[in-house]
Amino acid sequence: DVKVTQSSRYLVKRTGEKVFLECVQDMDHENMFWYRQDPGLGLRLIYFSYDVKMKEKGDIPEGYSVSREKKERFSLILESASTNQTSMYLCASSLDRGSGNTIYFGEGSWLTVV
Amino acid sequence: KQEVTQIPAALSVPEGENLVLNCSFTDSAIYNLQWFRQDPGKGLTSLLLIQSSQREQTSGRLNASLDKSSGRSTLYIAASQPGDSATYLCGGADGLTFGKGTHLIIQP
Numbered sequence: 001d002v003k004v005t006q007s008s009r010y011l012v013k014r015t016g017e018k019v020f021l022e023c024v025q026d027m028d029h030e031n032m033f034w035y036r037q038d039p040g041l042g043l044r045l046i047y048f049s050y051d052v053k054m055k056e057k058g059d060i061p062e063g064y065s066v067s068r069e070k071k072e073r074f075s076l077i078l079e080s081a082s083t084n085q086t087s088m089y090l091c092a093s094s095l096d097r098g099s100g101n102t103i104y105f106g107e108g109s110w111l112t113v114v
Numbered sequence: 115k116q117e118v119t120q121i122p123a124a125l126s127v128p129e130g131e132n133l134v135l136n137c138s139f140t141d142s143a144i145y146n147l148q149w150f151r152q153d154p155g156k157g158l159t160s161l162l163l164i165q166s167s168q169r170e171q172t173s174g175r176l177n178a179s180l181d182k183s184s185g186r187s188t189l190y191i192a193a194s195q196p197g198d199s200a201t202y203l204c205g206g207a208d209g210l211t212f213g214k215g216t217h218l219i220i221q222p
Contacts, residue, residue, distance in 0.1 A: 042214035042215065048209065090157055102148065103158075103209050104160065110155075
């Protein structure tokens with residue numbers, strides 16, 4: 001089974017801190033994604049990557065950056081955390097850009113910024 | 115830009131009923147569509163993937179259909195059970211756009 005692992009389930013950070021959210025997948029997938037999910041707003045795409053060292057902006061990239069130095073690891077970075085970044089963050093992966101690929105999600109990371 | 119809409123936003127039905135969840139999308143060029151289940155506080159679990167060349171997929175009591183011409187997909191749940199209570203989301207299998215989900219409650 002594909003496994004997408006988000007290293008931190010629950011985090012509490014202070015405003016202005018630099019925050020790293022880590023995601024690792026174990027099935028040699030090319031595509032990786034970061035989303036945030038908020039009540040009433042649904043799932044929104046922050047950044048995605050189709051290959052190592054590649055990144056593409058999603059719908060709400062402001063205030064975030066990403067790093068993909070290795071194929072299996074995709075990190076989301078909040079350079080200076082703000083209270084409006086309090087949310088649940090979800091990482092996902094899929095095989096490649098071809099058709100018919102299932103998307104697999106991690107369990108989510110709950111981030112609270114105080 | 116692809117937009118995905120799910121109706122209804124919430125649904126509560128007695129146990130044992132058959133039910134249909136709806137998903138509509140604006141761009142008929144959607145290649146593949148995926149249905150997911152999300153339990154409270156958890157990530158999304160893939161239920162069914164329908165490729166653009168297919169019209170439906172089945173897994174157990176679940177059946178998903180895709181009609182690209184009308185921009186619609188439906189998820190049919192047969193003989194609903196309390197354990198089916200969750201939020202159900204649909205989205206393109208490209209991972210770029212998702213609906214906001216239907217929150218389903220099955221009353222025992």
